[in-house]
Amino acid sequence: MTLEQADMLNRLIGVENEISTLWEYHPDNPNQTNVQDRFEELQKLAITLENYLDENGVDIDEELPF
16 A cells, blocks of 8 residues: 555545544434533533542643643
């Protein structure tokens, strides 16, 4: 396989991964993820994780680059 072919294969894999991710939320997907519900679940999980870290002496403001 040439470098160009490997690059194209990697790009295809990236595109297919993005298609797969988007399908999770696509209206035609009968098992689609409800974005609002998932957003709320992730917010609750983030708070739980932050609380755990805080209770165990990890200052996330110092540890995280963002």
